[in-house]
Amino acid sequence: MSDSEPGDVVDPSEVSSPRSWRRAFADLSAGWRQRPLWGYLGWQDIKQRYRRSVLGPLWISISMGVIALGLGILYSALFETPIATFLPHVAVGLLIWNFVSGCILEGSEVFISNEGLIKFLPAPLTLHIYRLVWRQTLFFLHNMVVWAVLMMVFPRPLGWALLLAVPAFALLAVNGAWIAILSGILATRFRDIPPIIASVTQLVFYLTPIVWSIDILKDNEAARERASLVELNPVFHFLEILRQPLLGQEIVGRYWLVAGTITVVGWFAALVCLRNYRSRVAYWV
Incomplete structure (x- = not known):
């Protein structure tokens, strides 16, 4: 099976070796250029999940709102915290966690679940990564309805700092991509990794201040x-x-610094993994 993508200009020194930085970055670039394809596939994933449903994708926001309301009321009473303060805290925490956990859990099986496409569709490996992150982004945008309703019920001064939510979410999406690349490749080789990741993710939920x-x-x-x-x-x-x-x-700068550092380190690890093992994924799945 050839490892080169259509339109690649292959360096003669790299023909015999599928491990090259050029091919790893070419895969990322080629996948990004196929935005119409993975954009359409990501949207179809959501439509298929709610096919023949009257409310369709609105169930995403409804289920999110019901869970946030139930947990917000429960833990507000347990911690003796005003619900006007605690319910938005829980709801936004769940909103962000759903995106993060979705990238982690689905990322560990992103190549396994797309076995047929990987084997028979000549497409960049990262196309499936972009599709996953895009699908989770659509879920996130649907759930933003819950945040909008809460801001109307419990109004608070947001100010210009609200604009920081855009680069913050972009940073989350970028990290979701490298997590999916790294865990997805490793999970195709070692099938015990997805259940391990699922267990660790559940533990992290309780260790993260989401419902507390x-x-x-x-x-x-x-x-x-x-x-x-x-x-x-x-x-x-x-x-x-x-x-x-x-x-x-109040915006805390050190959180951004730590998140940026994790992004750089994580992408370096993901690129090393993509460089060394991308050509083997089709055989491992």
Whole structure:
């Protein structure tokens, strides 16, 4: 099976070796150029899921709203926190977590689930990555309806900081792509990885301040020293860089710094994996 893509100008020194940085970056570039294809496929994924449903994709927002309302009311009562403050906190946290967990869980099986297309469709490997991230983006945009309703029910001053939500989400999407590349390639080789990732992801949900708040730890004198340990969770930083502008909270610069560092390190690891093993995925699936 040839590893070159249509239109590639192959360096003679790389013909015998499928491992090259040029081919890895060419795959990313070729996949991005096929935006009409993966854009259409991503939208069809959602339509197929809700085919013959009266409300269709609106069920995405409804289910998200019901879960956020139930958890918000429950934990607001348990933590004795005003619901006007806690419900938006929980809802936006779930909104962001659904995107993050979707990229992680579906990313680990992105190539396995597209076995037929990978084997018989001459397309860049990263086309399936872009399709996954685009599909999760559509889910996120649907769920933004819940945020809009909450801002009308519990109004708060958002200010110009709200504009930071755009680059914050872009950073989330970029990280979702490298996570899918890295975990997707490894999972095609080692099939035990998807269930391991699923278990770890569920654990991370409880360790991340989504249905609870870090302020609860800070207000508790006995647990105040442990509040800083939350920042060891990398998901926390990505959660906060988007939740803070969406809720009109104070922007913390170090969260952006940590998120940017993780992005650079993560993409380096993903590119190394893509360079070394992209040509083997078709055989592993």
